[in-house]
Amino acid sequence: MMTTLHPLASDYLDRLRAAASVLPPDRAAELVADIAEHLSAALPPGAPDADARAALDALGTPDQLVAAAAEDLPPQWTPPPRADQAPWGRERGQESSGERLGAQSSRAEFVALTLLVLAPILLLLAPISLPMWAVGTVLVPAWAAGTVLLLVSRRWTSADKAFGFALVAGPLATFSLFLPASTCQSDSSGASSCEGAPPMLGPLPITVYLLIAYVVLWLYALIRLARRLR
Amino acid sequence: MDAEPALLGQLRRGTLEYCVLALLAGHERYGYDLVTALASENLVASQGSIYPLLARLRRDDLVETFWRESPDGPPRRYYRLTPSGVRALDDFRLAWADFSGSVDRLLKGTP
Numbered sequence: 001m002m003t004t005l006h007p008l009a010s011d012y013l014d015r016l017r018a019a020a021s022v023l024p025p026d027r028a029a030e031l032v033a034d035i036a037e038h039l040s041a042a043l044p045p046g047a048p049d050a051d052a053r054a055a056l057d058a059l060g061t062p063d064q065l066v067a068a069a070a071e072d073l074p075p076q077w078t079p080p081p082r083a084d085q086a087p088w089g090r091e092r093g094q095e096s097s098g099e100r101l102g103a104q105s106s107r108a109e110f111v112a113l114t115l116l117v118l119a120p121i122l123l124l125l126a127p128i129s130l131p132m133w134a135v136g137t138v139l140v141p142a143w144a145a146g147t148v149l150l151l152v153s154r155r156w157t158s159a160d161k162a163f164g165f166a167l168v169a170g171p172l173a174t175f176s177l178f179l180p181a182s183t184c185q186s187d188s189s190g191a192s193s194c195e196g197a198p199p200m201l202g203p204l205p206i207t208v209y210l211l212i213a214y215v216v217l218w219l220y221a222l223i224r225l226a227r228r229l230r
Numbered sequence: 231m232d233a234e235p236a237l238l239g240q241l242r243r244g245t246l247e248y249c250v251l252a253l254l255a256g257h258e259r260y261g262y263d264l265v266t267a268l269a270s271e272n273l274v275a276s277q278g279s280i281y282p283l284l285a286r287l288r289r290d291d292l293v294e295t296f297w298r299e300s301p302d303g304p305p306r307r308y309y310r311l312t313p314s315g316v317r318a319l320d321d322f323r324l325a326w327a328d329f330s331g332s333v334d335r336l337l338k339g340t341p
Contacts, residue, residue: 035281038261038278041261058269059274065281065282069278
């Protein structure tokens with residue numbers, strides 16, 4: 001049943017799919033299928049962006065649709081543990097359905113963010129505080145686990161996950177800080193030559209600007225992914 | 231309609247499912263068709279929320295769905311009333327006649 005949808009509609013469906021992950025799986029699949037059918041009827045191939053935006057506005061936000069789909073769920077309903085999510089225990093409470101929808105099934109995502117944020121920070125402290133064996137047996141699996149949780153997450157959209165890779169690259173960026181910046185030698189006549197020195201841009205080497213840009217991207221990715229979990 | 235959005239929302243909430251049943255009386259319609267018909271009567275705030283409503287009507291056995299090939303594109307899901315749905319709609323017609331009659335009389339100021 002694959003028809004080419006307008007890219008804005010595809011993006012909307014991705015967000016709907018992510019938001020609907022709190023629903024029972026059959027209900028979530030039904031909602032996404034119905035909306036996909038609606039959008040392919042509403043937007044013929046080649047429809048202009050303005051039409052697409054109007055159709056999506058008229059549809060309502062993904063959260064509104066998921067709330068409508070959850071209206072007649074029994075109050076004590078909580079999603080069963082799913083095979084593709086981390087096997088941590090879930091709290092069962094008497095929260096309202098609105099609170100329930102927001103609180104459920106974000107555990108794995110919180111863990112992913114924690115692991116991906118800790119990995120580069122711990123690596124930064126490694127020469128000072130961590131023995132090398134800890135790096136191999138603790139840090140690397142933790143980072144790998146964080147990356148896997150990011151990839152299998154149902155709460156985050158594909159765009160979110162793409163930004164998440166800025167977080168995944170954290171340890172690499174940290175590692176690059178430890179690389180020797182340049183080696184300078186003096187030859188017999190007293191003149192020194194430096195190899196491997198990065199080009200300067202104004203007062204600072206280019207690498208400093210790249211690092212600052214990366215940190216900004218890293219922070220943006222973290223904030224974006226964390227906000228999705230609200 | 232110029233009625234306030236909150237007021238309109240309240241009025242719609244109780245009757246929307248019966249409006250859907252009424253649209254299906256004697257007709258089979260597919261989702262998008264139903265939604266545009268309701269929207270043209272200004273009966274929906276968010277069009278997408280009609281689909282969970284339709285799913286609920288199906289769970290309550292008031293409507294049933296079937297697939298039909300469409301001329302341009304993938305097969306479409308069509309909706310039609312079940313016998314229970316027909317009865318529910320008839321009950322609503324009576325209830326609405328009574329209810330709207332009473333409200334009209336009160337609004338006109340006659341007891």
